[in-house]
Amino acid sequence: MSRAADRLRLLISHLDRSSALLQASPTSGLNTSSCQPHTLRYTSDSELLTPEQRLFYEENGFIVIKKLVSDDDIDSFRREFERICRQEVQVPGLVVMRDVVIAKSEFVPDQKAVSKLQDFQEDPELFRYCALPQILKYVQCFTGPNIMAMHTMLINKPPDAGKKTSRHPMHQDLHYFPFRPADRIVCSWTAMERVSRQNGCLVVLPGTHTHTLQEHDYPAWEGGVNKMYHGVRDYDPQHPRVHLEMETGDTVFFHPLLIHGSGINQTQGFRKAISCHYASSDCYYIDVKGTTQENIEQEVKEIAAKKYGLDDSITFQDTWAVRGRLVQGERTTL
Helix, strand or coil: CHHHHHHHHHHHHCCCCCCCCCCCCCCCCCCCCCCCCCCCCCCCCCCCCCHHHHHHHHHHCEEEECCCCCHHHHHHHHHHHHHHHCCCCCCCCCEEECCHHHHHCCCCCCHHHCCEEECCCCCHHHHHHHHCHHHHHHHHHHHCCCEEEEEEEEEEECCCCCCCCCCEEEECHHHHCCEECHHHEEEEEEECCCECCCCCCEEECCCHHHCCCCCEECCCCCCCCCCCCCEECCCCCCCCCEEECECCCCEEEECCCCCEEECCCCCCCCEEEEEEEEEECCCEECCCCCCCCHHHHHHHHHHHHHHHCCCCCCCHHHHHHCCCEEEECCCCCC
């Protein structure tokens, strides 16, 4: 530990040097530096992350861990996804989403009709992903020991139907979350097959996690935009970007303020990934009235009221409180 600590102190002492260009490989160690003096704000002391990994996340807002989830687990999650698509199992609270173009075509009762499963916290097999020990040991480096699984997704990005609706606009995940602090929230996103630029890998803008939450809305795209796919209204298109090409089982952890999105799927296959947003149970809810999040609050409340037959008394906080599940430690505030 003393050797690691010495390395960490040495690396921190060099963080005020002039900025360097970020390379396209996010897992090759420390590839960039900030022109601002830097403190370790986004990660906690741990024997798991190396000093180089901690500094990479601190500066860039994401880190990729290779082969973190086994092929056996990936296959099991895939089978459960297929069972749900065939309607062999009913999951309370599950939201089944379809691409806006696919939804207008003839419904096919299999996975080709489904672009995303959201809120699978009541499905024991899929939720097992959120509690994988090898995932949680990394999550703890960002959230601390008391960990809530707050938001779950299995993405089945379809081949683009020619309208570019398979792309996901650049956004910050914090736009959707009425809880803080942002630095104690992290997403794990695991590739369920090879993810490339051709099938629409994640694209991230390194370092944007150090900025504030931006205004989001539906982009003015021809061909349509999928429901709930808000995007940042104004960001620097010249900002350096990294395409996260990943292999099966590779997992990226990223900060909720990191601007990211994904391109269109130009292949004939579906691109699958499974993810969970975690937060420290010590986080707290906030009132988003009068903020840039009011538009998503209203949209979520309308969807929840329609789905569950509730009146307007349901709150944004209510919609999140029912999703959250403790996966490690104690449930304190959330």
